[in-house]
Amino acid sequence: xxxxxxxxxxxxxxxxxxxxxxxxxxxxxxxxxxxxxxxxxxxxxxxxxxxxxxxxxxxxxxxxxxxxxxxxxxxxxxxxxxxxxxxxxxxxxxxxxxxxxxxxxxxxxxxxxxxxxxxxxxxxxxxxxxxxxxxxxxxxxxxxxxxxxxxxxxxxxxxxxxxxxxxxxxxxxxxxxxxxxxxxxxxxxxxxxxxxxxxxxxxxxxxxxxxxxxxxxxxxxxxxxxxxxxxxxxxxxxxxxxxxxxxxxxxxxxxxxxxxxxxxxxxxxxxxxxxxxxxxxxxxxxxxxxxxxxxxxxxxxxxxxxxxxxxxxxxxxxxxx
Amino acid sequence: xxxxxxxxxxxxxxxxxxxxxxxxxxxxxxxxxxxxxxxxxxxxxxxxxxxxxxxxxxxxxxxxxxxxxxxxxxxxxxxxxxxxxxxxxxxxxxxxxxxxxxxxxxxxxxxxxxxxxxxxxxxxxxxxxxxxxxxxxxxxxxxxxxxxxxxxxxxxxxxxxxxxxxxxxxxxxxxxxxxxxxxxxxxxxxxxxxxxxxxxxxxxxxxxxxxxxxxxxxxxxxxxxxxxxxxxxxxxxxxxxxxxxxxxxxxxxxxxxxxxxxxxxxxxxxxxxxxxxxxxxxxxxxxxxxxxxxxxxxxxxxxxxxxxxxxxxxxxxxxxxxxxxxxxxxxxxxxxxxxxxxxxxxxxxxxxxxxxxxxxxxxxxxxxxxxxxxxxxxxxxxxxxxxxxxxxxxxxxxxxxxxxxxxxxxxxxxxxxxxxxxxxxxxxxx
Numbered sequence: 008x009x010x011x012x013x014x015x016x017x018x019x020x021x022x023x024x025x026x027x028x029x030x031x032x033x034x035x036x037x038x039x040x041x042x043x044x045x046x047x048x049x050x051x052x053x054x055x056x057x058x059x060x061x062x063x064x065x066x067x068x069x070x071x072x073x074x075x076x077x078x079x080x081x082x083x084x085x086x087x088x089x090x091x092x093x094x095x096x097x098x099x100x101x102x103x104x105x106x107x108x109x110x111x112x113x114x115x116x117x118x119x120x121x122x123x124x125x126x127x128x129x130x131x132x133x134x135x136x137x138x139x140x141x142x143x144x145x146x147x148x149x150x151x152x153x154x155x156x157x158x159x160x161x162x163x164x165x166x167x168x169x170x171x172x173x174x175x176x177x178x179x180x181x182x183x184x185x186x187x188x189x190x191x192x193x194x195x196x197x198x199x200x201x202x203x204x205x206x207x208x209x210x211x212x213x214x215x216x217x218x219x220x221x222x223x224x225x226x227x228x229x230x231x232x233x234x235x236x237x238x239x240x241x242x243x244x245x246x247x248x249x250x251x252x253x254x255x256x257x258x259x260x261x262x263x264x265x266x267x268x269x270x271x272x273x274x275x276x277x278x279x280x281x282x283x284x285x286x287x288x289x290x291x292x293x294x295x296x297x298x299x300x301x302x303x304x305x306x307x308x309x310x311x312x313x314x315x316x317x318x319x320x321x322x323x324x325x326x327x328x
Numbered sequence: 329x330x331x332x333x334x335x336x337x338x339x340x341x342x343x344x345x346x347x348x349x350x351x352x353x354x355x356x357x358x359x360x361x362x363x364x365x366x367x368x369x370x371x372x373x374x375x376x377x378x379x380x381x382x383x384x385x386x387x388x389x390x391x392x393x394x395x396x397x398x399x400x401x402x403x404x405x406x407x408x409x410x411x412x413x414x415x416x417x418x419x420x421x422x423x424x425x426x427x428x429x430x431x432x433x434x435x436x437x438x439x440x441x442x443x444x445x446x447x448x449x450x451x452x453x454x455x456x457x458x459x460x461x462x463x464x465x466x467x468x469x470x471x472x473x474x475x476x477x478x479x480x481x482x483x484x485x486x487x488x489x490x491x492x493x494x495x496x497x498x499x500x501x502x503x504x505x506x507x508x509x510x511x512x513x514x515x516x517x518x519x520x521x522x523x524x525x526x527x528x529x530x531x532x533x534x535x536x537x538x539x540x541x542x543x544x545x546x547x548x549x550x551x552x553x554x555x556x557x558x559x560x561x562x563x564x565x566x567x568x569x570x571x572x573x574x575x576x577x578x579x580x581x582x583x584x585x586x587x588x589x590x591x592x593x594x595x596x597x598x599x600x601x602x603x604x605x606x607x608x609x610x611x612x613x614x615x616x617x618x619x620x621x622x623x624x625x626x627x628x629x630x631x632x633x634x635x636x637x638x639x640x641x642x643x644x645x646x647x648x649x650x651x652x653x654x655x656x657x658x659x660x661x662x663x664x665x666x667x668x669x670x671x672x673x674x675x676x677x678x679x680x681x682x683x684x685x686x687x688x689x690x691x692x693x694x695x696x697x698x699x700x701x702x703x704x705x706x707x708x709x710x711x712x713x714x715x716x717x718x719x720x721x722x723x724x725x726x727x728x729x730x731x732x733x734x735x736x737x738x739x740x741x742x743x744x745x746x747x748x749x750x751x752x753x754x755x756x757x758x
Contacts, residue, residue, distance in 0.1 A: 043458040131339040135361070135690065210452075211524070219347035219450045219694045296453025296524040299532075299691040300361060 013091075013100050020090050020100070025239060027277055028246040029053040034281070035289045042293045053242070057235050065231030070129025078124020079229070079236040082117050086240045086247070089113040093247045094254035096276030097269055098174030105171045107155060110251070111148070114206075117244055118144055121225055121237065128228035136224020139300050140215040146307040147205040147212075150315040154195050154202075157319040158255055161188065161326045176254045187325025192256065194318035199252045201311045203287040205303070206248045207241075210288075210295035214303055249280045249287070257283075336364055343372045347450055347694035352702065354682070354693070361689045366682040378668060379727075385663035386412055386633045387626050390484060393654075396670070397703050398479045399442065402435045403647035404654075404670065405484040411656040412486050412665075415641025416633055418622055424488035425567045426615040430501070431475070431483050432645075433604040433611075437508070438467045439648035440597040440604075443701040444519065447594060450695040451528045456518055463511045470504045473497065486629055488621025498612055505605050512605075516598050520582060529591035533696030535684035536588050543680035546673045547650020548600070549700045552578055552593035554586035559646035571610045576600050588684075590692075590699040634663060649673040649701045674702045 033050040040047025049055075067075065091101045092110045099106065122140050125133040156171075158181050163170035165179045181192050205212040215224045229237055257279055260272045298306065337358050343351040351372035357364040377396060381389050393408040394401040406428060413420060441464040448456025468478045474497050475481035483489050493501075519525055535545060540553035550557055558575035560568040576599035578592035579585055586592050623629040637658035645652050650673025657667035677700040685696050 039454075043455050044462055045458055131337060135339075135358075138360070213452050214691075217452065217691070219452065220691050222346050293455050296448070296451040296456070296528060297691070298524070298527060299689050301689065302527055 016100055017087070017091050020095065021087050023273070024090060024095075024243055024246050028242040029057065029239070031246070031281055031284055032242050035284070038285070038289050039293055042289075053238075057239060060230075060235035060238070061232055063231040065233055068128055068130065068228050071228070072127045074127040075124050075228070076233070078120045078127070079233040079240070082120040082124070083236050083240040085113055085117045085120060086243045089117065089244075089247055092173060093250050094173045094176055094258075095250055096260055096272035096274075098172075098177055102169065102172050102174035104169045106169075106173055107159060107171055110173060111152060111155075114244070114248065115144060115148060117240065125225045125228065130228045132221045132224060132227045135221050136215045136217075136227065139221075140225055142300055142304055143205060143208075143212065143215060143307075146304045147202055147311070150198050150307065150312040151202040151206075153312075153315045153319050154198050155251070155255060157191075157322050158195070161322055164326055173251075173254065176258050177260060180258045181256065181322070184322070185325050187328070188322055191318045191322035191325060194314055194321065196256055198311055198315045198318060199256060200283075200287050201307070201314075203248055203252050203283065204291050205307060205311075207245045207284075207288055210291040211298045211306070212303055213292070213297050214300050217297055220297075245284065245288070246280060249283045250276065252283050252287075253279045335359070341693060343369075348697070349446065350702065352678075354697075356690070356693065358690060361691070363685055363688050363690060363693065366685050366693075368678055368682050370678075376727075381668045382664065382666075385630055386486060386637065386658075386665065387630055389664065389668065390486070391482070393670075394480045394482065399439050399703060400435065400647045400649065400652070401480045402431055402483065403645055403652055405482075406432060407643040407645040407647070407652045407654040407670070408656070408668070409484045409486050410643030410645060411641040411654040412633070412637070412643075412658075413641070414643065415639055415656050415658050416486075416636035418487045418636070420566075421488055421619050421622065422567065422616050423492075423618045424620045426611045427489045427491075427493050427620065428484070429567060429571065429611045430493060430608050431471075431481060431489075433607045434467055434471055434474075435481075436604045436648045437601055438464055438471070439701070440601050441467070441515075443648075443698070444515065444594065444597060446698050446701075447529075447590070447695055448518075448525075450698045451524065453524055456525075460515055463508070463515065466504055466507050466511075470500050473500050485621055485623075485626070486633065487623050488619075490621070492620050493612075493615070501608060501612060505609055508601070508605055512598075512601055515601075519594050519598055525594075526591070528691075528695065529589065529594060529699075531587065531589050531591075532692045533681060533684050533688055533699065534587060534589045535680050537586070539683055540588065540680055543683065544676040545650075545680040546676060547646065547648070548593050548596040549650060549673075549677045549680060551575055551596045552586060553588035554578075557651070559644050559651040563644050565645065567611075567614075568607075570614065571607050573607070574603075576603055590695060593699045630663065633658075634661060637662070637665070647673055649703055650677060672703065674700065678702055 030050070030053075032053040033048070036052060037047045037050055089110065092099045092106050092113065118140060122137045125137045159171050159175060161181065161184050162175050162179045165183065167175040167178045169175055181188055181195070204210055208214070208216055216226060217224055221227070226234065226237065253276060260275065261268065263271055339356050339358060341354040341356050342348050343353045353369035353372065355367040355369065357367075377392060381392055384392060390405055390408065393404045396404045412418075441460050445457040445460035445464070448454070448460065471481060472478050474493060475483050475491060483491060535543075535549065535553045537554040539545075540550050540555050545553060545555065546557065554577070556575050556577060558573070559565060561573045561575050576596050577586060578595045578599075581595040581599040582592070623632060638660040639658065641656045641658070643654040643656070652673055653671040655667070655669045655671075656665045659666050678697075681696055681700050685693060688696065
């Protein structure tokens with residue numbers, strides 16, 4: 008019985024998150040347009056785009072093999088599975104001890120499927136995009152992992168039910184660990200924002216999908232239904248990645264029992280996700296352009312990862328002292 | 329010991345590509361992200377302009393010259409008119425020369441602002457694109473108010489200009505200069521100090537001075553590499569020397585020695601925007617009263633040119649993209665020229681940038697090409713590849729094919745399609 012409720016909850020979350028993430032894409036486009044002194048598309052434009060893409064002809068290149076067709080579906084499936092482990096204002100549906108590892112694996116797996124699909128298309132632009140995507144992937148994740156693991160380790164010292172689970176983030180948070188942790192928290196805000204921007208490939212990090220350089224890189228061969236699925240999965244992934252940042256750094260929630268509590272917390276969480284995405288995506292992509300891949304990798308290792316190490320060390324000292 | 333294996337891959341870049349404004353093709357040999365070599369393939373933009381021109385008279389060609397390119401329409405017209413004036417020995421009233429300077433510099437402002445926006449767009453910095461193009465609207469409005477058109481101004485005529493700059497236009501121009509003195513510092517700040525722009529444009533797609541001289545790079549591309557050359561200055565063109573023209577070098581803007589990278593080319597463009605504003609201001613001050621054209625009517629002009637048009641004439645002008653050369657050869661008793669040939673600044677520049685891109689990253693290709701502000705609407709032949717063999721289509725073949733196509737579409741067509749003149753001699757020679 009419990010499992011059935013959990014699955015029903017997952018389906019409800021899937022519908023809610025896909026609508027909200029597409030809605031944010033619309034708000035983002037409108038806000039960017041206003042900042043650039045344009046009028047911009049209507050806020051519901053991503054929905055129209057999605058519906059239009061679904062009804063369009065899907066072209067499969069002659070050189071593509073079956074992974075090209077499987078990859079978008081696998082990517083969406085991974086993203087839906089990821090929702091079961093995402094903190095959305097309350098503990099994840101399938102929260103267990105150490106589920107942060109599953110979360111990180113699934114988050115990278117979604118990108119990995121996109122890379123596999125595009126490598127199977129046989130397009131040279133797609134391959135360049137895929138190689139850029141992989142280079143970004145290996146450079147951006149260590150900083151985030153180090154930050155998340157340190158925060159969770161610090162929280163587990165305060166005594167939680169399931170250590171290293173995303174549900175533990177709602178029992179205690181980083182700001183309860185004392186003044187040293189506040190400093191570390193400030194550094195980690197920078198680390199997580201930079202990671203989020205590179206995860207959703209905005210501004211500086213819009214490299215694998217560079218439109219002007221490699222004609223949308225990873226998406227170059229996809230069209231019609233498959234493109235719609237990828238766009239939906241990517242925009243859900245955006246929401247999920249921002250959810251992690253919110254849960255780690257700004258997890259304050261209402262303490263309300265029952266179904267009303269879940270709904271109220273979900274709405275508060277959505278608002279926080281929108282604010283985080285507004286900073287990491289909308290503002291960031293308005294005030295920056297695209298870097299070269301070598302510069303982006305350099306930035307992620309020498310600045311973001313270094314900051315993550317420093318933040319982790321300060322936090323560890325604050326917890327042990 | 330294992331031998332290092334290099335995996336080189338050749339990818340086509342264009343003719344249709346989201347980063348390119350016009351159809352042009354580059355074959356890139358890539359080693360990962362590093363560019364090994366760039367091969368330029370031209371010839372996707374043939375309109376047979378020279379061939380069309382052989383069937384027009386001198387005045388009609390002015391309209392044709394204007395339509396070679398939308399952005400530097402005035403430059404083409406100006407250069408062609410200068411070539412004809414040199415050939416026929418026509419004196420131009422001084423006031424007309426000043427008006428030519430004003431329109432030419434207005435065109436330079438709009439062309440440079442356009443290019444600054446395009447470069448911003450090519451590095452994914454769309455805010456720069458939208459804000460520079462917003463600033464560009466002002467100069468377009470002024471051009472429309474003076475000439476009646478946003479592009480293809482039709483201001484030039486052989487022996488003068490068509491329209492005068494009156495008091496109300498003067499007021500508009502001064503107002504525009506005031507507007508740009510407020511807006512340009514912001515654009516300058518973005519292109520000289522913004523971190524993204526500096527990271528992307530500094531030290532990428534370098535054309536060293538030696539290469540620029542070897543390839544004959546002109547305009548902002550050449551000046552960005554440290555070649556002190558400006559047709560307005562070195563040719564002492566028209567009234568430009570009186571206005572205090574001086575080539576804008578990167579060190580005047582950035583304060584550093586020219587490195588020949590994209591950043592320097594953009595810095596030259598920024599400097600030229602300021603210079604153009606000054607030139608317009610001086611021209612408005614110094615402009616004498618008087619008539620604006622030598623021949624009051626076009627039919628008089630056509631008749632005169634039939635007698636005067638003999639020999640050769642070369643017109644040179646610094647178009648926004650670089651030095652533009654038109655060559656006109658006339659024959660007594662003919663309505664139009666027997667030969668009309670233009671050399672566009674993009675032609676040497678594009679080969680310089682192709683060489684300069686070697687060793688850079690793939691990400692630099694689009695922005696590097698945009699930094700020379702390519703304008704590929706040059707007259708060119710078409711290459712057709714059929715069964716692995718390459719044919720070069722000449723103007724005659726194109727004419728034959730278009731007649732065939734027209735017959736196909738509309739079998740009832742009337743009229744004689746055979747060319748009236750001898751056609752362009754190039755078709756015969758090939």
